[in-house]
Amino acid sequence: MTTAPVLFVGGSGFVGRAAVRWFRARHPDRPILIGGRNLEAASNLAREVGHAEAIAIDLGRPGLGLDRDIPLAAMLMLAPDNGLHGMRYAQDHGAPYLNIGNGLVEIGPETMLYAHRAKAAPIVLASHWMAGAAVFLALEAAKRFDTVQSVRIGVVFDDQDPAGPAAMEDMQRLHEAAPATLTFQDGKRAWLSGDATQGQVEAIDGRVLAANAFDPLDVASLFAATGAPNVRFDLATAESSSRRRGGEVAAEFIAEIEGTSGGKTTRARSTLEFLRGQSSLTALAVVLDLEAIMGWNGRAPIAPGLYLPELLGDARWFLDELRTSGATIVEG
DSSP: OOOOOEEEEEOOOOHHHHHHHHHHOTTTTEEEEESOOOHHHHHHHHHHHHHEEEEEETTTGGGGGGGOOOOOOOEEOOOOOOOOOEEEEEEETTEEEEEOOOOOGGHHHHHHHHTTTTTTTTEEOOOOOGGGGGHHHHHHHHOOSEEEEEEEEEEEOOHHHHHHHHHHHHHHHHHHHHHSEEEETTEEEEEEOOOGGGGEEEOSSEEEEEEEEEOOOOHHHHHHHHOEEEEEEEEEOOOOOHHHHOOOOOOOEEEEEEEEETEEEEEEEEEEEEEOOOOHHHHHHHHHHHHHTEEEEEOOOOOOOOOOOOTTOHHHHHHHHHHHHHHHEEEE
């Protein structure tokens, strides 16, 4: 077992704190580096979880302002890595690097930097909804089909979910930066704008909610993985089904698949609900991604290359781990 620590860049942020706590709960003895601009907050978290050290991070400096000789088992980039200083640092160390903060229109520089140093380290682009949780829900449902005609992901984002400022800034930035929203229609890329982005999401409790098309990496991942000619992702901001029935704020999303099985057209609808909210679910998914990267899930560690969450491990294992950690998943 490696004794090098896992570095959580942005580990004192909203998602970062949850990721550190999930990691410590699942891996009591593995060392952690908590990197952040607020060293006091990082230090408090390090004392809370134990076997951890806080370090100051400067995202604007080459090498993040860190010493070059710091050993790393892996780097989780949970803060905006606009200069890709963290990715370069991970490549220099041959350490796996996972980023959850970029949209489809922003991943070009990461892919180019990977291509120029393809054998340096495993690079995982995980800026999917909840770091891949929605993709895994859809892909597990898609296994029941011989051919997949359409995949629709619907998300209910509770307006009282304490998502944290970084997550909200990411969504706002992507909304403003993207020229239009990517979907796939009849096997072709379709960029939606204006009224064409308007859609609907049927919530877990049966409500039909007004929504808008959104394009996290899930859209392209599901097009590639399923071969479906029609892929769309819709986001509704509304009271979650859990809160509406008097419970907690919950992360909530739905995967609807249409295709053929045994020569017949059929449909499937799977749902996932997580009562701790979207930040905690994202953080848990990040830790599960890391376990797959490192081979801590009973499989071999991944080799240097470019990866997406769905290329790291089996959807069934991922969903089972979510269930064990409190997710309610209904597979239709």
